[in-house]
Amino acid sequence: MSIWQDQHVTVVVSGGIASYKAIYLVRQLMKQGATVRVTMTAHATEFVTPLTFQTLTQQPVFSDEFTMQDPKHVGHVALADWTDLMIMVPATANLIAKVANGIADDAATTTILATTAPKYVVPAMNSHMYANPATQRNLAQLQTDGLQVLTPATGMLAEGYVGRGRMPEPDEIVDWLTQTLIDQQTDLPLHGKKVLVTAGGTREMIDPVRYISNRSSGKMGYAMATVARELGAEVTLISTPTALTQPAGVQYIEVLSAAELLTQVTAKFATTDMLVMAAAVSDYRPVKAVDQKIKKQPGQTGLTLELTETADILKQLAAQKTGQFVIGFAAETQHLLANAEKKLAEKKLDMLVANDVSQPGVGFNGDTNQVTLLTPNSTPVTTNLLSKTEIAHSVLTAAINRGA
Numbered sequence: 482m483s484i485w486q487d488q489h490v491t492v493v494v495s496g497g498i499a500s501y502k503a504i505y506l507v508r509q510l511m512k513q514g515a516t517v518r519v520t521m522t523a524h525a526t527e528f529v530t531p532l533t534f535q536t537l538t539q540q541p542v543f544s545d546e547f548t549m550q551d552p553k554h555v556g557h558v559a560l561a562d563w564t565d566l567m568i569m570v571p572a573t574a575n576l577i578a579k580v581a582n583g584i585a586d587d588a589a590t591t592t593i594l595a596t597t598a599p600k601y602v603v604p605a606m607n608s609h610m611y612a613n614p615a616t617q618r619n620l621a622q623l624q625t626d627g628l629q630v631l632t633p634a635t636g637m638l639a640e641g642y643v644g645r646g647r648m649p650e651p652d653e654i655v656d657w658l659t660q661t662l663i664d665q666q667t668d669l670p671l672h673g674k675k676v677l678v679t680a681g682g683t684r685e686m687i688d689p690v691r692y693i694s695n696r697s698s699g700k701m702g703y704a705m706a707t708v709a710r711e712l713g714a715e716v717t718l719i720s721t722p723t724a725l726t727q728p729a730g731v732q733y734i735e736v737l738s739a740a741e742l743l744t745q746v747t748a749k750f751a752t753t754d755m756l757v758m759a760a761a762v763s764d765y766r767p768v769k770a771v772d773q774k775i776k777k778q779p780g781q782t783g784l785t786l787e788l789t790e791t792a793d794i795l796k797q798l799a800a801q802k803t804g805q806f807v808i809g810f811a812a813e814t815q816h817l818l819a820n821a822e823k824k825l826a827e828k829k830l831d832m833l834v835a836n837d838v839s840q841p842g843v844g845f846n847g848d849t850n851q852v853t854l855l856t857p858n859s860t861p862v863t864t865n866l867l868s869k870t871e872i873a874h875s876v877l878t879a880a881i882n883r884g885a
């Protein structure tokens with residue numbers, strides 16, 4: 482379930498040129514599962530119409546405090562009390578100044594003053610207005626008063642020059658709010674836990690331009706990192722280069738080879754609560770990576786590449802375990818269960834996620850997977866063919882149920 486489900490979000494729109502972006506933000510928040518209501522300043526209605534927000538949210542827009550409304554409720558108090566989370570976007574220099582000084586002279590500012598919900602502010606203005614000591618003083622006051630302020634982006638302003646003051650894109654704002662919400666929800670099952678996830682296929686260099694790797698896309702590991710974060714964990718993702726977008730709110734470390742992966746995992750392992758080894762680590766690497774590109778020799782046949790074993794990361798970590806919950810992954814093309822049982826025991830894992838990558842829709846590259854979860858002293862459980870996100874949920878739920 483999304484962290485936004487059942488959240489009552491009040492979006493306060495003030496009269497800045499970026500107010501058109503608030504329309505998309507409202508859409509995105511609703512897509513996440515939030516119920517959104519909008520209050521606007523009179524100047525904001527010069528830029529975008531209440532009708533647009535009313536149609537999108539299917540809720541009345543509160544923009545005129547003194548118009549007759551539902552006689553049973555006082556408009557600003559009803560909206561203020563309904564609100565779980567308030568976001569001022571875009572927040573003009575004027576709105577910021579009013580809020581910093583407790584001014585309540587219209588529908589929007591009165592609602593802001595009347596709500597006890599957490600408040601988020603997205604300033605957007607000309608760079609000189611933003612840098613003005615009065616604005617900076619007001620923003621500092623908002624932070625002192627416990628409001629969260631998002632630093633504006635640097636970029637092309639409506640005035641035609643580059644400066645700091647641009648409103649960040651709505652998707653970035655949703656990410657920012659989501660991460661803050663996750664950290665605030667202390668009842669999430671992985672709240673306070675540090676989860677380390679590895680993903681992607683390692684690259685073992687042959688020469689400066691060639692390497693040995695495998696078909697791993699990183700999708701399963703990225704899904705594990707994303708879901709662990711959604712469940713409240715502080716997540717570090719150690720990944721080889723992939724075509725995927727880095728999950729929001731996750732610390733990202735890039736590695737290439739199995740040796741680099743080992744170094745990074747070892748450095749973090751002692752302070753980790755859960756390790757998810759979803760990376761497809763090469764079992765072998767060239768004995769020597771040559772410094773120069775190997776040239777084609779016309780007529781040459783039988784060129785041999787001498788390989789040697791890479792370090793067995795899970796086996797090495799097993800010796801350093803001090804209570805970490807370690808989840809391994811095994812991709813097999815035959816004798817799935819027998820190989821998986823052996824790996825679970827040999828590497829002292831708390832859980833092994835085994836998949837038969839010879840089956841259609843399973844394992845490498847695709848968006849779906851079907852796995853068998855093995856844990857010590859219990860019967861293996863096989864999931865249905867599910868999306869990798871659903872698989873990640875099943876794996877983490879099983880791990881949490883086993884005390885992770």
Ligand SMILES: Cc1cc2nc3c(=O)[nH]c(=O)nc-3n(C[C@H](O)[C@H](O)[C@H](O)COP(=O)(O)O)c2cc1C
Pocket residue numbers: 494495496497498499522523524525572573574575576605606607610
């Ligand atoms: C075309 C235009 C664009 C504006 N853009 C901004 C802006 O991006 N940020 C800002 O702080 N003020 C901007 N202003 C100035 C505000 O509209 C003005 O300060 C107004 O009093 C804000 O009222 P409100 O905070 O009650 O909405 C703009 C004004 C105009 C005419």
